[in-house]
Amino acid sequence: MDTDALRSFVRVAELGQFQQAADELGVTQQAVSKRIAALERELEARLFSRTARGIELTLDGQAFLPHARSIVAGVERAITAVRPGARAxxxxxxxxxxxxxxxxxxxxxxxxxxxxxxxxxxxxxxxxxxxxxxxxxxxxxxxxxxxxxxxxxxxxxxxxxDSPLELLVGPRHPLASARRLTPQQLRKHRIWVPGIAPRSEWAEFYDQLATRFDLRIDAAGPHFGDEVLLDTLADSADVATLVGARDRYIWPTNHDLRRIPVVNPTLxxxxxxxxxxxxxxxxxxxxxxxxxxLPRPPEAAWRPPWATSSRPGTNAP
Structure with missing residues (x-):
């Protein structure tokens, strides 16, 4: 199968215009049309239909598009692997x-x-x-x-x-003076993690963390950004959040926020x-x-059940 024809099909499908795809590919519109016509003959299926609004994928075209993308991407990765000066x-x-x-x-x-x-x-x-x-x-x-x-x-x-978690609190929080904390010490304290998105990996993580250690994870309200979260922590005597040990957060000096490692077990x-x-x-x-x-957390660290036990290099290139 002609990879140039596949590439032309993918770009026309994504851009919705033969001429724009031709301009991007550096060929004439006639050349793009011929490539796609040859591809349709080979597949024995129509890939595009013309409407009053322009061109649209047929049902066959919609079914073929993800496979064509995958083939084009594979070819480009193969070329990139050996071409000097390939993209970043x-x-x-x-x-x-x-x-x-x-x-x-x-x-x-x-x-x-x-x-x-x-x-x-x-x-x-x-x-x-x-x-x-x-x-x-x-x-x-x-x-x-x-x-x-x-x-x-x-x-x-x-x-x-693995990213060890730390508790982030303001100076008036009851746990603010602690040097280290255990998960048991976090119980009954409000841990605010706003904007936990359904279907996200961190939604599953926090669900399982809360269940395992009986924690009060509160995801109420929209997430207006880290600055608003940090302002809230600085002003609150009862709100805390969890952050990764390597995550970068910047706040005004007068916020006096404290990052406290969680241990026994490390989360x-x-x-x-x-x-x-x-x-x-x-x-x-x-x-x-x-x-x-990279250094690893202690062997006693808690990880969610779905976490893979494999390490970098397993089946890796």
Whole structure:
């Protein structure tokens, strides 16, 4: 099957115009039309229909599109693996202040020669990240699918690292003077984690954490951003939240917030990396080696039941 025809089909489907797709691909509109006509003959199916609003995918075209995307992405990854000056290694993180971004920044500081592009897909549903990796829009994503059996067969998920949790409180909170805290000491205290999104990995994490240690996890209200959360903590005598030990938070000096480690057991948030099973970006090798070198929480750390026991390097490129 002609990969140029597949690439043309995908771009026309995404852009909705033959001419715009032709301009982007650097060919004539006639060439794009001929490629798609040849593809339709080979498939013995119509992929597009013309309407008063322009062109639309037929039902066959809709069914064929995700497979065509996957083939085009696989070809592009294969070319990227051997082409000098290929595009930057593109990795999705949850946010630029989160532990994943901090870890990637530490790696980049030690390897400034790597061409690294850190992006945020801004999607709570991990299936969006899975689709982006499968389509080749990103090379890897720091997301977790809590049921790995639902991953597409051409993708794999490896354990990246564990992020120990800390309690973040204001100066008037009853636990503010503690040097360390156990999960049992957090019981009956309000732990506010606003904006927990349904279907997200952290929704499952906090559900299981609350059940295991009988904690009062409160997700009430919209999340207006970290600044509002930090302001609330500074002014409150009874509200606390949980943050990752590597997560970056910045607040005014007069907030006097305190980060208190949780121990016996350490509460470890497991972070995973989703990447292609074959022909991954060659730059991922160094990233995975760096993940292997990170310190691990104590053996007694608590992790949710769905957390994989595999370590970086298991089935990795």
């Amino acid at each position: 290694l593109r990795i999705d993180v949850l946010g630029l202040r989160c532990a994943q971004a901090v870890v990637l920044h530490d790696y980049w500081r030690s390897h400034p020669e790597i061409n690294l592009d850190v992006v945020t897909l801004r999607a709570h549903d991990p299936r969006v990240a899975v689709a982006a990796v499968e389509a080749g829009d990103v090379d890897a994503s720091f997301r977790t699918v809590t049921d790995p059996s639902t991953l597409p067969p051409d993708l794999q998920m490896i354990h990246a690292f 470890a948030y497991p972070l995973s990396l989703i990447l292609p099973r074959t022909n991954p970006h060659p730059g991922l090798r160094g990233i995975i080696a760096h993940l292997e070198s």
